[in-house]
Amino acid sequence: MTRAAVAGASGYAGGEILRLLLAHPDLKIGAVTAGSNAGERLGTIHPHLVPLADRVLEDTNPEVLAGHDVAFLALPHGHSAALAEQLPAGVVVIDCGADFRLESADAWARFYDTPHAGSWPYGMPELPLPGGGRQRDVLAGARRIAVPGCYPTGISLALAPGLVAGVIEPDDLVVVAASGTSGAGKGLKAHLLGSEVMGSMSPYGVGGGHRHSPEIEQNLSRAAGRPASISFTPTLAPMPRGILATSTARLAPGADPDAVRAVWERTYVDEPFVHVLPEGTWPRTADVIGSNLVLLQVAVDEHAGRVVVASAVDNLTKGTAGAAVQCANLALGLDETTGLPLAGVAP
Structure with missing residues (x-):
């Protein structure tokens, strides 16, 4: 079983990743971490995640995340780069923030107040490209992936x-x-x-x-x-x-x-x-x-x-957390659809 950590688990994106991981047959939830909410029970922040209610949020640091196969980073923009740099190369890092999405340093500087960290393979598998390819072609087996914005x-x-x-x-x-x-x-x-x-x-x-x-x-x-x-x-x-x-x-x-x-x-x-x-x-x-x-x-x-x-x-599912799990599936060699809902909720 592949162990996955979720950093920034107290936010909406982190909570949505956890919801999806609970239904994933091949990914086991490891550490759940937070910043200011570290030390609190997850159930007090995300009461809908009943199976994880007694989990205690740990501090977000490389030591906690390093022992996992996959680390999902659901952190504020500008916070992922320094943390990712300290994680072992063998850990699959899926960043839900903007830190590694933009290829242009000038474009980054116009909208963000931290240094441009560079770019990672961009996690939109379905994006069609000239010549008949898809963006998924660069995601299979990748160790670092930047999840798109919603x-x-x-x-x-x-x-x-x-x-x-x-x-x-x-x-x-x-x-x-x-x-x-x-x-x-x-x-x-x-x-x-x-x-x-x-x-x-x-x-x-x-x-x-x-x-x-x-x-x-x-x-x-x-x-x-x-x-x-x-x-x-x-x-x-x-x-x-x-x-x-x-x-x-x-x-x-x-x-x-x-x-x-x-x-x-x-x-x-x-x-x-x-x-x-x-x-x-x-x-x-x-x-x-x-x-x-x-x-x-x-x-x-x-x-x-x-x-x-x-x-x-859905900005939280396909727009963030679902894309993150989809990219993790590709990176790990799993079927791309594993653990991901194909039906919405109604009414």
Whole structure:
């Protein structure tokens, strides 16, 4: 049995990783660690994790994590790099933070206040690439993997097929997305109080100010084989979890509008976690909650000359913890779908 430690287990992402590991047949939960919550019982912080309620959170340090086969790091941005550097090369390290996602040091410096730590293999297995490859090709057997951000997951998988196929243009990508409040983490923030969020939606990170923007551009540039640019506007929705993104792009000259949807269908026909819905059916966040799924729908607005792709993803499951477990499966040589839910929770 492979032993897995979870650092940052007191947060939403760490708790979700633990929920998934409880159902994983090949990964045994080892140490669970935290920062300021070290010494507390896990059940006081995550009462829904009943089988782990009596576990005591340990300090997050390399000595505690080093004795494991896998270490999941669910830490604040900028905290993973120093810790990962102290872990043995044989430990598979899956980082859920942003520390190793960006290849560009300049892009990192625009959004984060710590030194750029470099980049690790990027953990979005389904991302289509020019020439017919997928990002999973670099993940099998990897010892260090950077888990994607939640917004980049739904948006990148929504637009990448059209860029690889050349049916959409990469220089005028526009995305408006709504996220549940858990995307902001578990820390107390006045603007996330129930009385502030209920019955209200609000934009944030407007005008290129969201830190996921360079990650999305990096993914879509890779898919297009040339630079991509995106105008990304995130909004806060009055729900705990889930992301609904509406992504649009200019239809490429000469592209047949009637053949566009088939590009996405062909791209994802064999992907267990990415589904193009039947024509006329649109993604809903309610249908992905608790699952490792991305649901997509594609339409062509011929009047505007644009392709519209709607995507729904659970920001805590496929958007973070599910992707982390999926990447661990690939790194360990397990079936990619092991321990991951293919069905959501309803109602």
